[in-house]
Structure formats: C-alpha cells, structure tokens
Amino acid sequence: MTDLAEKAAPAAEGSGAPALGLAKAPAGFWCALPMLLLLGLGFLAPLLLVVLYSFMPRGSFSPFGSPTLENYVDIVEQNFHISFAWSLWLALVSTAILLLVAYPLALAITRAAPRRAVLLTVLVVAPLFVAENIRLQGWVLFLDKAGVLDGGLEALFGVGTGSLTNNVPVIVFGLVYIYLPFMLFPMILGLSNVPPDVREAALDMGASRWRMFRDIELPLAAPGVMIGGLLCFVISLGAFSEAKFLGKGVIVTVAQDIESAFTFGQNWPRGSALSVLVILLAGAAVFLAMRRLDLDAMLGRSKA
C-alpha cells in the first residue's frame, strides 16, 4: 500500500498549496489535510529517517554522522543478495500463483447473482477478521509433525505425513493464502468493468473463448488485475511471518534480515540500507505498472 500513499501525498500537496492563503484552498485540500498530516508524520518522516540512517557508519545510533556508502558495500559483500533473491522469488511466484487462483474466483463473483456474490465475498473476507499471525500459527499447528494433520492420520491409519512445515513450498502456500484478498478485490473491480454484452459480442463475432479472454476481457480488466498483482508483489516482497513461522528458517527473507539488523545486530544503518533497497525495488515495480495504468479506466470514467 506504499504505492497509494506515495502517490496521494504529492498530489494533495500540489493541488492544495495556495499562494495567497489557506482560506482560498479548495474543499478537497481541507478534506485531504488530516490524511496529509498523518502521512507526513507517520510515513514520510520515518522514511526520510531510514534513508538518512542508511548512509551512516556501521552501528551508529545517530542519523547525523558523516555520510558513507559502507552499508551498501557490506550488503553486496556479505551475500545479502541471497535473501533479496529469495524475497523476490517468493514475491514473484506467489503473485503469479495468486493471479491464476484469484482470476477464476473474481470472474465467478462478478458474474454470480448478487446474493451469491455477497456470500462468496463474505467467505473470502471472513479470515481477515483473524490476525495474520494467528492464522499462520493455526497452519503451523495443523501442518507440523504430530500436528493436527500428521497426528490425526497417524492415530487413524498409522501412517502420518510427517512435518509439512520447514520448506519453501509451504512459505509460498502461506503467502498465497494470506494475500488472496489483496489480489481478489482489485481484480473484481477490474472485471466488473467488462460489460457482459461486450464479452458476448466478441464471441458472437466468432472469437474463441481464449481469443475473447486475450483481446477483450483481459485488456478491459487489466487495471484491476495490475493493481492486485502490484499489491501482492509489493506486500509479499516485504513479507516476514510466512517464512518465519511456516518456513521456520529454511530460508531467510530480506524482511528477516532487516529485523535482525535492527534487533539482534543492533546495526540500524545496515537495516536501513536494506530497507531502502526493498523500497526502491517495490517503488520500481509500482512506477513501471503505474505508467501503463489508466486510473480513469479503473474507476469506469471512460466507458464506451
């Protein structure tokens, strides 16, 4: 969600900065003001601090020392690229799986009768009422050695599954499971921009289902699909709990590196440098996607 915040703040400042006094500012400025203050204090200021720290000497606890690039050098030299690569890989794979899993569901929800659509939506939303960590711990209890699944099968049939945690696929599973709603809802928004008539017209014109999907449905739903993909990619890039709880240290993600740099390592500048790189990576993805995205189309303003 950093992408939205980043976009919102400068936009509001740009349109709201009055030359002759605040009283003449448009109503939109006043409505945006509380959020603007919150974002300025709670998002931009800490971000600035992190950037400053990333250029401080190793292990310093002040952001006002003499700037250096040694943290970035350390990151390259001390093989931090491995955790980067894992995070990137996990983010890409889980986003790809989410695209495939969420699309049919989003299609079903947009095309279902209203009452059924509400039911399906509630079913997807319901898990969000339980904290992510608790849900992940639930899966740990379920999948662990002598957990619900293994123990249950052992007791009933004498053959268990052993531990299903402590591997990479289960981390991907966790990411897909946790971030499904973030993919699904933007996708539903995107797909609801595809009029059923237009879909039928393409078929009527002789298009196969695949061609209709490729030429008509996907391009029209693209804004929603891209926002969903972007959200999932950015969030899972910084994901932490899935690898920690389900993966149990089988791999280390960059978010875990950042955490240990700030805690056990007591090396804030290194943690900050890692954070800056993650933010740049996420920012690049957002930038690339946003360049291809028509938000007006997303909001249905330029419908035919």
Next chain:
Amino acid sequence: MTSAPILELRSVEKQFGDLLAVERVSLAIAEGEFFTIVGPSGSGKTTLIRLLVGMDVPTRGEILLRGERINETPANKRPTCMVFQSLALFPHMTVGQNVEYPLKCRGVDPAERRRRAEACLGLAHLATSYYDRPVTKCSGGERQRVALARALAFDPEILFFDEPLSAIDYKLRKTLEKELKDIQRETGKTFVYITHSLEEAMIMSDRIGVMRDGRLVQVGSPREIYKAPESRFVSEFMGEVNTLPVVRRDDGRLFCEPLGVAFDPPPGAAPSRGVLVVRPEDMRFAEDDAEDAIRGEIFNEYLLGSRVQYQVRAGGVTLLVERLRDLERPGGETRLRFDPADSLLFAE
C-alpha cells in the same frame, strides 16, 4: 414463401425455473427477408433472439438454419451475428479495430481487413476518416454505425438486431431506420430485428411477428397486422385505439351500453359480447344526425404534426379522433361516426 426458409423455429421453448419465457414459437423466415419481432418489454423477445444467435440454448423445440439443427451450436460457431441493444462495442479499440474484429478472428490478412472494414464503414455511412478514432470518442449515432459496420464486416447469413435504436433520439432514429432498410435492400441479407415499437417495425419490415407473454400471437406483413389484427392485444399494440364494450342484440346490431348507441357489426365472425375496436383515424365527425352517431363534446385537442387528435367525451367514455389538420373542427358539441367495415370485433 417461395424458397426454403433460411431460419426455421419448431415449437421453440425456453424455461427459466418456473418461468416459461418463450412458449411454443414456430416460425419460418425466408432468405433476404426483413423480419421484425415486436412485443412489449417482458414479452420474451430478447430471450428469443438470444436463442437464435446462440447465446442461450432452447429448453425444447428445434432451431434450424438452412435445414440444419443448430440448437446447441454456440454463438461463435454460427454464421450469424447480432447488433446489441447496448451496441457492445469494444471500448479499448478504435473504430477500425472494432469493425475488423470479426475478420481478425477469421485470420484475414491486415490489408484485406482494412479494405473490407472501409467498405463496411461506407455502407454504414461512416467516413473512412473515422477508422483511427477511438470508439469512446464517437457520438451515439456514430456508434450505431460502427456497430452496424462491424456486424456487416462479419458478413453473416442472418443479421440480428436487439433494439439497437431504442436509446437514440427521434429524428436520428427515423434516419437510421430508413438507412437500415436501404442497407438490407442493397446487401440482400436476411435481417431479424427486435423492437418494442410497432411503428419502427412497420417502417422497416417485410413481415412482423407480434409477441406477447412468450408466445408469437400473430405473424404477417405490416399491412396485414395493421388491417387485420387477430386479437385485441395486437390491435391495441398498434397504438391508441378506441375500445367500446358491446353486446349483440336480437336484431344483430351491437349495442354499446355506456354510449347508448347500436352499431352495425363488422363483417365476419360474430361473438355475442365483446369489444369493438375503432382506430382514431377511422372516426369522423358527422354532420347529419344518423341513428348510429355518437353524441359527444370535444374537450381537448393535440397537434400531431400533420394530424390533429381530438379527445371527445361521450357518455362517460373518452373517444379519440384523428383527422388531417385542414379538417380541423372547433370545440364543443359534436357527433361521431365510423364505417362498420373499419371496426374490429373481438370476443371478451
């Protein structure tokens, strides 16, 4: 019908749960015919056309295209296509891309596609300069033409229309109706058109099928439908009509209780009690005081372009009379007559 029908329906039915949306519809449409299915909203005409283009499958009965059963053939495998009520243009494409889409689906090469697209735009009276324009930048009338050009580019055996003109303003609609008829003449294609407006149907069609509650209640030429409606529903669907409740007296004449006047019956079948339907244009103001003249009072008049419609109150009934403008009458007391041959009698 001289040749074998291009499209034939045999007792076609479509059921949605408890609702029988289309009930035992049988029909044969000839090659090159402009056939219009007309009915009020909810009469099942849109459901019927969806069966005909292959977007739904009939519950019972058979649909035959040139003698071949196509009940289950999906829309993208049928040599027919439809102009949608919403037009269903592809909003992310230009006019040219829209029109070329059916050709692209068939793998026609780009140069040939462009040539045919431009020809179809021409047929639909759209300049080739529209080719690169996004459809979102086109006006309502232009979009109509793009949708038509796209359907023509498909080169269908039958071209279906689902009320495409219903959202267009009156003047443009009249123009497009005539153009559509011209295009049908020019291309010789079979057009099957759906509308709720009998007026629209009359202007364009070779034959009309009137639908009510999922059934086809009458099929005939516009003249037949107009001159000899087979039911009160069809006669009333034609537009505003006068309906007089009548009872047959012993002398054979039809007595209208509220008016206190007896009329000669129209020729043909003779129920003992029913409704006499007289069109406003068949009512005349009478000078003489004949036995079957209706005494009333003009209390309102509306100018309908070349004609004037009078509302005449007689015995608690409001009657409509339409005359040419130069036959205008002042208000006040008046007498009305009509020729029994112009009236229609339907059993209640």
